[in-house]
Amino acid sequence: xxxxxxxxVRSIDPATQEMLDLTQKAGxxxxxxxxxxxxxxxxxxxxxxxxxxxxxxxxxxxxxDDAGPKLGVCGATRDVIVARFLDRMIAAGTAAHxxxxxxxxxxxxxxxxxxxTDYKIKDEVKLAALAAEFGIAxxxxxxAEIAQELGKKLLGQFGQQEGALAFTRRAPLKRQQLWTxxxxxxxxxxxxxxETMHRTHIGVDNDAVNLILQGLRTSLADGWGGSMIGTxxxxxxxxTPTIKRSAVNLGVLKTDEVNIIVHGHxxxxxxxxxAASRDPEMVALAQKFxxxxxxxxxxxxxxxxxxxRQGIPSAGNFIQQELAVATxxxxxxxxxxxxxxxxxxxxxxxxxxxxxxxxxxAKFTGATHIEFDEKRAYEIAKQIVRAAxxxxxxxxxxxxxxxxxxxxxxxxxSVEAIVHALGGSLTPLIDAIKKNQIRGIAAVVGCxxxxxxxxxxxxxxxxxxxxxxxxxxxxGCNAIACAKVGLMLPEGAELAGQGLRAVCQALxxxxxxxxxxxxxxxxxxxxxxxxxxALGVDISELPIxxxxxxxxxxxxxxxxxxxxxxxxxxxxxxxxxILGGPAVTDLLTNGAEGVVGGKFAVEPDPFKxxxxxxxxxxxxxxxxxLAV
Amino acid sequence: MNDHSGPFLLVNPDRCMGCLxxxxxxxxxxxxxxxxxxxxxAGETLSPRNRVVQVAATRFPTQCRQCEDAPCxxxxxxxxxxxxxxxxxxNQKLCIACKLCMMVCPFGAIHISSVQVxxxxxxxxxxxxxxxDRADGPACVAACPTHAISLAHPRAVMNEANQDSxxxxxxxxxxxxxxxNAVNRTTEGTSL
Numbered sequence: 001x002x003x004x005x006x007x008x009v010r011s012i013d014p015a016t017q018e019m020l021d022l023t024q025k026a027g028x029x030x031x032x033x034x035x036x037x038x039x040x041x042x043x044x045x046x047x048x049x050x051x052x053x054x055x056x057x058x059x060x061x062x063x064x065d066d067a068g069p070k071l072g073v074c075g076a077t078r079d080v081i082v083a084r085f086l087d088r089m090i091a092a093g094t095a096a097h098x099x100x101x102x103x104x105x106x107x108x109x110x111x112x113x114x115x116x117t118d119y120k121i122k123d124e125v126k127l128a129a130l131a132a133e134f135g136i137a138x139x140x141x142x143x144a145e146i147a148q149e150l151g152k153k154l155l156g157q158f159g160q161q162e163g164a165l166a167f168t169r170r171a172p173l174k175r176q177q178l179w180t181x182x183x184x185x186x187x188x189x190x191x192x193x194x195e196t197m198h199r200t201h202i203g204v205d206n207d208a209v210n211l212i213l214q215g216l217r218t219s220l221a222d223g224w225g226g227s228m229i230g231t232x233x234x235x236x237x238x239x240t241p242t243i244k245r246s247a248v249n250l251g252v253l254k255t256d257e258v259n260i261i262v263h264g265h266x267x268x269x270x271x272x273x274x275a276a277s278r279d280p281e282m283v284a285l286a287q288k289f290x291x292x293x294x295x296x297x298x299x300x301x302x303x304x305x306x307x308x309r310q311g312i313p314s315a316g317n318f319i320q321q322e323l324a325v326a327t328x329x330x331x332x333x334x335x336x337x338x339x340x341x342x343x344x345x346x347x348x349x350x351x352x353x354x355x356x357x358x359x360x361x362a363k364f365t366g367a368t369h370i371e372f373d374e375k376r377a378y379e380i381a382k383q384i385v386r387a388a389x390x391x392x393x394x395x396x397x398x399x400x401x402x403x404x405x406x407x408x409x410x411x412x413x414s415v416e417a418i419v420h421a422l423g424g425s426l427t428p429l430i431d432a433i434k435k436n437q438i439r440g441i442a443a444v445v446g447c448x449x450x451x452x453x454x455x456x457x458x459x460x461x462x463x464x465x466x467x468x469x470x471x472x473x474x475x476g477c478n479a480i481a482c483a484k485v486g487l488m489l490p491e492g493a494e495l496a497g498q499g500l501r502a503v504c505q506a507l508x509x510x511x512x513x514x515x516x517x518x519x520x521x522x523x524x525x526x527x528x529x530x531x532x533x534a535l536g537v538d539i540s541e542l543p544i545x546x547x548x549x550x551x552x553x554x555x556x557x558x559x560x561x562x563x564x565x566x567x568x569x570x571x572x573x574x575x576x577x578i579l580g581g582p583a584v585t586d587l588l589t590n591g592a593e594g595v596v597g598g599k600f601a602v603e604p605d606p607f608k609x610x611x612x613x614x615x616x617x618x619x620x621x622x623x624x625x626l627a628v
Numbered sequence: 629m630n631d632h633s634g635p636f637l638l639v640n641p642d643r644c645m646g647c648l649x650x651x652x653x654x655x656x657x658x659x660x661x662x663x664x665x666x667x668x669x670a671g672e673t674l675s676p677r678n679r680v681v682q683v684a685a686t687r688f689p690t691q692c693r694q695c696e697d698a699p700c701x702x703x704x705x706x707x708x709x710x711x712x713x714x715x716x717x718x719n720q721k722l723c724i725a726c727k728l729c730m731m732v733c734p735f736g737a738i739h740i741s742s743v744q745v746x747x748x749x750x751x752x753x754x755x756x757x758x759x760x761d762r763a764d765g766p767a768c769v770a771a772c773p774t775h776a777i778s779l780a781h782p783r784a785v786m787n788e789a790n791q792d793s794x795x796x797x798x799x800x801x802x803x804x805x806x807x808x809n810a811v812n813r814t815t816e817g818t819s820l
Contacts (some may be wrong), residue, residue, distance in 0.1 A: 001790060039682050040646035040648075040680055040681070040687040042646055042647040043644075043647060044645050044773075045647075047645075060647065060773045061771055062774045063645075063774075063776050064775075067643065067774050067775035067776075068773045068774045296662045322785060406744070
């Protein structure tokens with residue numbers, strides 16, 4: 001099938017191309033159209049040289065030596081302005097992940113207290129492991145009691161004022177000491193976010209290096225704090241992911257079933273929607289309206305959460321959300337928080353689709369709001385599912401167009417699942433790295449961005465890495481991109497180099513391991529820490545790297561920064577707004593390595609990005625005395 | 629008598645950040661309120677007469693070139709568009725918004741917008757007038773944060789180019805003379 005040239009430029013994914021042809025013909029505006037209409041975009045914002053932090057501004061610093069102002073009205077230099085803005089992006093990203101983590105911790109505590117009875121302590125093994133990690137007595141205590149103590153302790157991390165966040169103890173001792181020496185050990189999740197907002201206020205921190213150090217500390221409060229709490233307690237409540245099969249892309253929507261899309265981030269809602277969709281009463285109702293069954297599909301990271309825990313298929317990644325609705329086959333798109341396009345109201349309005357918001361934090365004018373309450377979770381989930389089922393009769397068959405494109409995938413690679421697949425310890429993986437069968441590990445993560453061709457950066461970089469015997473850990477929208485092209489099937493090992501292929505084939509696993517949502521990047525940290533500890537080295541000494549080829553969100557900035565602050569070389573496919581500050585740019589892409597052992601690189605060409613990662617991994621292997 | 633030396637806006641694309649400040653101040657300079665916040669409060673239609681465009685990675689504002697044999701003037705059926713000694717102007721009272729000027733402008737520098745004429749709102753052609761009524765000259769020139777826009781006078785530009793090329797020519801001549809002298813000296817040296 002031939003697609004319009006515009007569709008081909010915008011995405012490499014056939015399902016997306018097909019739907020873009022359709023939206024262009026139907027005159028349905030998408031994220032790409034709005035991006036085009038936004039051109040040209042302001043160069044001051046693009047380079048970080050615009051400051052709106054006080055009402056003496058807005059201030060814009062000219063990047064040209066011989067023309068225009070060189071200082072803000074307050075006297076801030078371009079590096080200070082760039083550092084302040086970057087810090088605020090990190091703080092916003094950290095806040096987003098951490099508020100998600102806090103919601104999980106609160107639900108967990110309510111469940112433990114018996115106040116949110118629809119949620120259970122599903123994974124007792126993980127509960128016991130966390131209890132041991134936090135020195136919580138388990139002898140002769142019931143799990144509710146243990147869970148309450150754990151829940152209180154972890155919820156307390158958000159408001160902690162002093163000391164170090166508890167999960168930082170997972171990092172190698174050397175790393176912890178480094179953070180303490182640099183005075184970037186995160187003290188409390190909320191404290192670091194608040195302090196960053198304070199420091200970036202007019203007339204507070206006016207030293208670019210000092211500002212960036214606080215940015216690092218804030219990001220660590222995300223990775224080793226808010227995000228990790230979110231991941232760990234979600235596992236206890238909903239089950240630690242295990243290896244399972246599913247499918248991805250718009251073709252997972254069904255013509256003869258009620259389609260409900262869950263979109264957003266927190267599993268608290270999506271898990272309940274999945275459960276309610278299996279309620280015999282709901283299924284019977286669906287059948288009464290002529291549907292065969294109720295089909296749930298995920299989008300974005302809440303999609304990843306239920307994909308890896310329940311095997312629920314994903315309809316696609318971030319940039320496909322409008323297209324999913326434009327299939328005309330979606331009875332309801334149910335959302336909670338983060339990465340939800342406000343334009344969904346308009347697109348849903350072109351069809352019978354109900355756009356249902358559920359979080360008091362995230363309302364969209366024009367949407368149907370059914371507020372979620374953890375204490376009545378199942379009841380509300382049923383109400384939402386019922387609304388979707390009752391909407392099935394309003395579907396217009398003439399408007400339905402579901403691309404016949406989907407790919408099977410193998411998902412659910414939590415650290416625990418990887419250890420299990422390896423026979424009980426990480427040793428076989430470490431041995432494979434030592435023997436140079438696997439040359440190193442790269443975590444490839446992050447969003448989509450209309451600034452770059454959809455899925456091209458993600459899949460091209462990952463294919464290049466596995467070809468070079470680099471095992472890829474994947475989360476978020478990268479995970480869905482990889483799954484779409486078959487990289488998350490054991491057969492995907494055929495695309496890998498000889499060494500990695502042999503390991504994958506022996507274990508029956510894909511060369512790209514689905515580790516979950518963007519909050520689950522904390523799993524990557526946990527895995528890196530465990531490998532470093534097993535080898536008796538720091539994370540920065542490992543042959544590992546990270547990449548975010550198509551990133552766009554502030555959360556991605558926080559993730560990239562905590563990776564660097566944890567000692568991981570991180571390659572971004574798109575330039576963050578820092579170029580206006582030469583000292584900040586040099587610090588992040590060069591100087592940081594001498595301080596925290598990790599640094600950023602920016603490389604839009606995925607082949608060159610793979611070269612950078614390979615060179616880094618080779619250098620680290622040499623330093624460890626391993627064959628290259 | 630027209631000596632063909634009317635000024636025009638000269639843009640340096642290397643300097644443009646694409647911030648659209650020139651568009652905003654242009655619209656404000658031609659608003660009734662004369663200030664952005666006041667115009668917004670009054671609910672005025674703000675319509676810039678310039679437009680920042682992007683070609684590959686380069687961004688820069690485009691606006692009227694103040695053509696001296698202007699197609700917009702020639703095509704105007706009511707005489708609304710006319711030529712002054714220094715720029716091409718629109719008499720909005722006479723304009724019937726027929727869009728012919730829009731069609732023929734090779735720069736896309738003229739368009740129809742809502743304007744107030746004798747307290748009546750009507751559609752009429754609007755285009756860059758070099759801010760002739762503004763004491764400090766064009767608003768976009770004054771506001772550009774990187775000084776990418778200037779008001780150029782053709783004679784001055786020509787004089788500058790004359791000077792530049794003359795200097796280059798002299799420098800080249802002198803260099804040739806020096807080289808010739810050096811060769812002569814060397815030749816003299818060997819002949820000794």
